[in-house]
Amino acid sequence: MIAADLAQPDDFDAWRDQARRLVEQAVPPDQIAWSDGNGPADLFAVAPPLRQPSSPRSVRASRPFVDLARSAILHTDPARLGLLYRVLWRMQDNPRLLDDAADRDVALLERLAKQVRRDIHKMRAFVRFRSIQDDDGELYVAWFEPDHRIERANADFFINRFASQRWSILTPRLSLHWDGATLLEGPPARREDAPREDATEELWLGYYSSIFNPARLKVGMMVKEMPRRYWKNLPEARRIPDLIAGAREREIAMIATGSSLFETTAVPESLSAVAQGMAQCTKCPIGCNGTRAVMGEGPADADVMIVGEQPGDTEERDGRPFVGPAGQLLDQALDAAGIDRARTYVTNAVKHFKFVPRGKRRLHQTPTAGEIDICRWWLDAERALIKPKVILALGASGARGLLGRTPSIGRERGQAIAQSAGASVWLTAHPSYLLRLDGTARAREHDRFAQDLAGLAQVLRHG
Amino acid sequence: MMLLALRWVRTYIEHMAQAPVLDRLKILADAAKYDASCASSGTAKRNSRDGKGIGSTEGMGICHAYAPDGRCISLLKLLLTNHCIFDCHYCINRKSSNVVRARFTPQEVVDLTLSFYRRNYIEGLFLSSGIVKSSNHTMEQLIEVARILREEHDFRGYIHLKTIPEADPELMAQAGLWADRVSINVELPTDAGLSRLAPDKSAPQIEGAMGNLSHAIADAKDAQKHFRRAPRFAPAGQSTQMIVGADGASDAQIVGKASTLYDRFGLRRVYYSAFSPIPEASAVLPLKRPPLLREHRLYQSDWLMRFYGFAPAEVQQAAEPDGMLPLDIDPKLAWALKFRGRFPVDLNRAPREDLLRVPGLGTKAVSAILAARRHRTIRLDDVARLTVSIKKMRPFIVTVDWRPTLLTDRLDLRARLAVPAKQMELFA
Known part of the structure; x- marks a missing residue:
């Protein structure tokens, strides 16, 4: 030998x-x-x-x-x-x-x-420097325990990356020190030789916890790439148990406020099923306020569908859409344009009445975009059953229920907005808006409203 | 009423701008996590050994940590602000959502990036933003962050900028000069899905902007060949992301769309992000989150096209009649089971293209087999040493001491090879 x-x-x-x-x-x-x-x-x-x-x-x-x-x-x-x-x-x-x-x-x-x-x-991935101040300024110190004898071989990487800062990497076999110009080798070190904390770690831990998506837990994948033996020297690993434990609750909370509202509700097959369903709907706060839902009204084969915002005080009491002051204004304007209301299907983007009580009165409140989006499910069901050729949206809320976005009525009125679902959508102001105006503004807006309806009548005549 | 509300909102915004960095970091990282990409590889090699500036890039990126969702944390992934004037239904930051809003100044992002980088937490920055004021204004803010990092601090780490397709082309061009990678999300695999779920966005505009970027990248590459000092433009190329399962698109449609994008814009990567429930979700969204496995199968099919010589149509053949890739087996195995006539493949004779089709044989194993068979005739034992497992492979290969008799033709082969689905469907 x-x-x-x-x-x-x-x-x-x-x-x-x-x-x-x-x-x-x-x-x-x-x-x-x-x-x-x-x-x-x-x-x-x-x-x-x-x-x-x-x-x-x-x-x-x-x-x-x-x-x-x-x-x-x-x-x-x-x-x-x-x-x-x-x-x-x-x-x-x-x-x-x-x-x-x-x-x-x-x-x-x-x-x-x-x-x-x-x-x-x-080692390149998991070294974590902690910053301390010494006589010469800022020094970055890390404690790391590699599996193999890679310390010297890896020094170059850290010099290439951090040549302009002073750093030390301490390991159980040796320590490496970069003073900004030369690399020095020192004796083996202990974990206690490294600084115990660094204020920036709190930010890093905050980032680590927030960038994690609790809806997709894949712990096995994490452990495969970040084996547990490294965890003791990774500050962020302290958070892992809590993140995993809290993930399920966080996802449940997300879903509760979130998407699958109608998952278990069957798509209604008739208008009466829509009416029944919406009467019991409690998917948004308005549905839970104790008012009654107001179903759309009109022939099931109507060519025109008119969509307002939500039932008002009178509508909620009568259980019919557009029967209050705004409804009367709409009736007059339709009549003037030569459109027979009896042959249109009139409904609202939101089915329940949102209000704040003021003494004996109930003051109208605008529904939020979120509430309109939730109620869109019912409006979509009505659309699917009626299959109108043209839809007229009254005001921005009605339009949101149809388009999924809140348009500017002023900019987009008077033209067809094509939709993949079939019917074209036309926009105009809500009649109750006209009721709130005075003087010349009122006259001007009345004219534009009449023009929009006349335009719609023309589309209906000529297809 | 309206005015009051506006004033309240404004005060609230001012308040959030003053909130501690940690609080805002949490909000804006939380808002950024729906972007899947965290890659920091494939850019030009740089270092700061000269003692000027800070940072380096290797060919291969480094994942500095992994979160319990299995995703790599390589970059500081942030939104500059989560205020947004757009109203995209799948997005947590859409205008009509009630999430808490926050913003960073460009300087704050720069400071965070550098203090994380100096402690070796990250490879660099991935910056995106909600749209505030206008697309151009937002884009200018993003560029400003990159400019301060590169110009004032001589930062040589990795920068990925999410660019805004609605912004001016000149701004996009500037972004490419500072960033290693630029990206624009196509968001949804179908145009119909985009117009329904992202009503403020337009597919032609998104694709037009991607086209501009791909020209700029190609031009800069070309210029580099002729003039060594020609400015670099996004040396790590451009990528995009598609949300899977928010609209009705099938896997076959998604695969088709991805391959078109790769071809038309020379993309480095297409990321697939399984739609996941978000707080404050819009009611327009479906319904049920797609299994995470679906996202995984799409990545596998992506790999088949990029590294295994599969044509998009061939990947689509692996799908079921409804256009969905099977979840219980991977798409390569699915394809092999449909085209059993192409198997078994003789590992001692078959050309590379055929070896790449064998389920369970990766690109590295194929190269190793090709090299090794110049020295020896391959036996089953040898294959076992070169690969992770030969169990799945046996019905599809021939070696000097192994030939599958009848196994390839068995009707229950799929059931025998499928791993019992261990799907984490906690909330199905």
Whole structure:
């Protein structure tokens, strides 16, 4: 047995010099006892012969082998040195040995190198600096425990990235210090040597908790990429148990305020089913205020559908749409334009009456966009059953129920808004808006309202 | 009433602008998490070894942390503000939603980015924003953040800017000069879905802007070939994101759309984001969240097109008659089961294209088999050493000591290969 010792276990150049000499002297792999100063040396091994053979073999090592060996030698497995030598030895006869990934030695070497590369990558990812002030200014210090002997090999990465700041990386095997110009190596360190806190970590933890989407919990995936052994040195990992535990509640809360409001409700097959359904609807706060729902009114085969905002005080009491002052104004205007209200289907974007009590009176309140969007489900059901050719929206709320956005009536009135669902949508002001105006403004808006209805009548006549 | 409400809103906004950075960070990170991308790879290599500036980029990005949702945290992903004048139904920040609003100044974002970067929490910044005042104004604010980082701090880390398709083309061009990657979300796989769920957006406008970016990227690449010092433009290219399951689009439609986008705009990536319930969701939205597995299957099909030589039509063939990819098996296996005549494949003879079709064989394993078979005839043991598992593969391969007898033709093959679905449907 010949003893081959490595003073530094991660010193690839020293290994290469020794290995080259041994191959030159044709020493077969099973004759060498490798040691790296960490394990017990072979007691019966002898020092390598110093004399050079008269005609040394020339030693060949491919570039890919050198790259692979540079990584693999950093592995903590003591058997790596012998394995490296065995592959080098076999390569002398078979220079393309490395291509054969199915070979046992090659596969093993690849595996060691892969584990080291992964450890290098994880160190670049998981080192967390804490900032402290010393006499020379700001210093960034990190404590890290790598699996393999990758500290020196990884120093370059941190210099390339953080050359302009002073930093130290402390590990159980050695410590690295960058003073802004040169890299110094220090003795092994302990966790207590690193700073205990950094105010910025609170921000980082806040970010970590907020960027997490509780609706998609994939803990296995996280643990695969961020194994638990790293957690003790990752400040954000402190939050993980709470985030996982709270995820279910957070998602339930999201859904409760959220989307699947009508998931269990069957799509109604007739207008009377719509009326029945909406009477019981409590999907939004207005539906829960104790008023009665007001169903649309008109023939089931109407060509024109007119959509207002919501029932008012009179409408709620009578249970019919557009029977109050605004309804009377609408009737007059339709009549003047030559449109028969009896042949139109009149309804509202919101089915219940939203109000605030003022003494004995109930004051109208505009429904929120969210409430209109919820109630759109009922309006859509009416649309699907009536299948009108043209829909007239009165005011922005009515339009939102149809378009899904709040348009500017002033900008978009007087033209057809095509929709993929079939009928074209026309916009005009809400009659109750006209009722609130005085003087010239009132006259002007009345004219525009009449014009819009006349335009609609023309569309109906000419198709 | 209206005026009062407005005044209250304004006071509230002022208040939020003053709120502690931590509170605003939480709001604006929370608002940004629906963007799936956190990639920081594929850009030009840079370092700051010269002691000037700060930061570096490697070819490969680094995931500095993983959240319990399994997603990589590589960048500080933020919205500059979650105020928005748009009203897109799938979006938590839409105008009509009642979420708490906040905003950062460009300088605040710069300070956060640098203090996170110096502690090695992140690779850089991914900045997006709700639309405030106007598209152009918003875009100018985003650009300002990137400019301060690059010009005043000589920041050499990664910057991804989400650009706003409605903004002027000159602003887009500026964004590309500072950023490593630019992106515009197509949002929904169908135009009908977009007009229904994002009424303020227009598909032609989005695609027009993506077209402009792809020209600018191509021009800059070309200029670099001729003049070494030509300015770089988004060296990590552009990407986009589609929301899956918010409209009625089938997987086949989504795959088709993605492949069109890759072809037309030379995209680096198309991200798929399974629609997930959001607080304050709009009532127009469906109904039920799609299984997360669906998103995974779409990514797999994306990989098949990009790395395995599958044509979009072939991926679509793997789908069921309703256009959906099977959830219980991956699309490559689904395809193989439909085209059993193409199997078994002889690992000792078949060309690369055929090896890539074998379920369970990845691109690396294929290269390893091609290299190894110059040295030896491949046996089942060898395959086992080169891959993760050969169980799924056996019916589809021939080696010197293995030939599937009849196995390939068995009717119950699918059932034998499908992993029992372990679907996290907590709230189905």
